[in-house]
Amino acid sequence: MKNKQMEILFLPTEGGTVKVYVYGFKKPRSVGHVIVTFDHVSVEAKGYKRNQTIIKALAQLHETIINNQDH
Numbered sequence: 001m002k003n004k005q006m007e008i009l010f011l012p013t014e015g016g017t018v019k020v021y022v023y024g025f026k027k028p029r030s031v032g033h034v035i036v037t038f039d040h041v042s043v044e045a046k047g048y049k050r051n052q053t054i055i056k057a058l059a060q061l062h063e064t065i066i067n068n069q070d071h
Contacts, residue, residue: 043057
């Protein structure tokens with residue numbers, strides 16, 4: 001049985017806390033999975049480079065929040 005590990009990052013903001021869940025990225029060239037949540041909005045991203053995938057997910061979350069405010 002494989003042991004799944006998750007890393008959780010909490011990023012405080014003026015509007016609440018952004019939670020970043022990071023799975024994988026344990027071995028070189030292995031795919032990782034990032035889930036970012038904020039105020040009932042959730043975004044997922046997959047990639048091979050941990051930091052770039054986290055930034056990609058945060059950027060997608062930002063775009064989602066900005067686009068939803070316009071409506």
